[in-house]
Amino acid sequence: MDSRACRSCRSCRGRAGQVVLDLGQQPACDYFPRSDDPGPDPAYPLQMWLCSSCGLAQLLADPTVPEEPKGTEPAALVAQAADAVMRVSAAGWLPAGGAVAEYGSPHGGSWLGLLAARGLGPAGDGEQAHVVLDCFGLMHAADQQSALAERAARVMPGGVLLLQYHALPAIIRGRQWNALRHGHYAYYSTTALTAMLAVVGFSPRTAWAFDLYGGTVLLAASRDGDEAFGADGMDRPDGSDGVGGSDGIGGSDGVGGSVAALLADDARVGVRDPSAFAGLQRNVQAHARNLHDWLVAERSAGRKVLGYGAASRAVALLCQAQVDRLLLPAVVDASPAKQGLRMPGTDIPVAGTAQLASGRPDAVLLFVPDLLAEVRKAFPEVEAAGGSWVDAEKLGS
Numbered sequence: 202m203d204s205r206a207c208r209s210c211r212s213c214r215g216r217a218g219q220v221v222l223d224l225g226q227q228p229a230c231d232y233f234p235r236s237d238d239p240g241p242d243p244a245y246p247l248q249m250w251l252c253s254s255c256g257l258a259q260l261l262a263d264p265t266v267p268e269e270p271k272g273t274e275p276a277a278l279v280a281q282a283a284d285a286v287m288r289v290s291a292a293g294w295l296p297a298g299g300a301v302a303e304y305g306s307p308h309g310g311s312w313l314g315l316l317a318a319r320g321l322g323p324a325g326d327g328e329q330a331h332v333v334l335d336c337f338g339l340m341h342a343a344d345q346q347s348a349l350a351e352r353a354a355r356v357m358p359g360g361v362l363l364l365q366y367h368a369l370p371a372i373i374r375g376r377q378w379n380a381l382r383h384g385h386y387a388y389y390s391t392t393a394l395t396a397m398l399a400v401v402g403f404s405p406r407t408a409w410a411f412d413l414y415g416g417t418v419l420l421a422a423s424r425d426g427d428e429a430f431g432a433d434g435m436d437r438p439d440g441s442d443g444v445g446g447s448d449g450i451g452g453s454d455g456v457g458g459s460v461a462a463l464l465a466d467d468a469r470v471g472v473r474d475p476s477a478f479a480g481l482q483r484n485v486q487a488h489a490r491n492l493h494d495w496l497v498a499e500r501s502a503g504r505k506v507l508g509y510g511a512a513s514r515a516v517a518l519l520c521q522a523q524v525d526r527l528l529l530p531a532v533v534d535a536s537p538a539k540q541g542l543r544m545p546g547t548d549i550p551v552a553g554t555a556q557l558a559s560g561r562p563d564a565v566l567l568f569v570p571d572l573l574a575e576v577r578k579a580f581p582e583v584e585a586a587g588g589s590w591v592d593a594e595k596l597g598s
């Protein structure tokens with residue numbers, strides 16, 4: 202792992218840091234070629250770099266151009282949004298009649314409908330808002346410093362900045378090496394985000410943890426010195442301090458307790474320590490080998506396997522494992538935009554959901570574990586025909 206003196210942090214501009222995860226050359230995970238395009242697809246270096254100064258884990262370089270066909274929004278994501286809005290509202294951070302500015306993810310999903318139901322309307326273009334919401338949007342900004350500054354500037358006096366992110370400790374702990382992808386420039390710990398917020402004069406006030414993606418955090422921050430309407434100390438309908446979390450992170454230890462708990466969890470995992478990322482790197486080979494071996498064994502046993510979920514992590518995993526259509530004849534995906542295309546970096550076609558019935562698979566390899574409950578319900582024919590759903594992430598070490 203080399204230090205790169207030649208680049209600077211996307212947030213603090215510091216130049217000291219280390220590559221902590223190196224996936225070598227990867228095709229752009231959002232470029233799905235037509236199924237009759239023989240390739241080879243262009244590949245680009247894919248590396249995670251950890252800034253020694255502010256601690257932000259980030260994409261080292263990204264020569265790709267985003268062009269992902271929008272996928273369908275997973276039900277798990279929709280349910281989490283409803284849960285999150287309910288909790289934030291209960292904690293007093295959503296003033297009825299207030300204005301909201303939303304910075305969304307290019308992959309889709311908006312909370313505006315949920316917020317409208319609670320009496321919040323959209324702010325005008327570029328206008329300040331009571332609530333500035335960023336749900337998986339910020340990580341898509343190559344320049345993290347200016348993107349966060351822009352969002353902070355939109356917060357009106359007394360307002361709140363809500364940031365939701367896939368938490369770095371969950372990535373490290375779950376060895377989710379294939380969370381790293383082109384187009385996602387930052388992988389936030391609460392520790393790094395707190396440092397980034399300090400630069401724009403904001404502090405985290407409370408946070409909620411969710412199981413989504415193995416660990417997702419929604420952080421509420423406000424301007425230093427502000428009398429925020431949702432400030433800690435105000436009466437909350439549920440008497441809580443905003444400590445949340447279906448995964449048990451938190452614990453009601455007073456004002457801002459949930460933020461303190463997240464920071465403590467960061468420290469336990471070692472989010473600023475390059476050596477804490479070693480398990481991620483080790484799991485790349487182990488996960489790829491286990492997947493390949495499993496697919497070979499299934500084929501030898503005469504069992505038919507299909508994939509489900511043409512997501513970026515599937516692209517990375519199938520490329521690392523060098524899986525082709527002989528081992529995995531198709532990856533089923535619900536998004537009509539991906540029909541007629543193939544997975545980047547391999548000859549495996551993307552198929553429509555009708556394949557789940559007609560193909561009568563013995564096993565369906567699920568690349569997005571958050572979808573499990575949803576797909577079992579939507580496609581009962583798989584299990585009715587004796588097939589089973591297999592979590593591709595669990596084939597890792």
Ligand SMILES: [Zn+2]
Binds near residue numbers: 210211213252254255
């Ligand atoms: Zn930095």
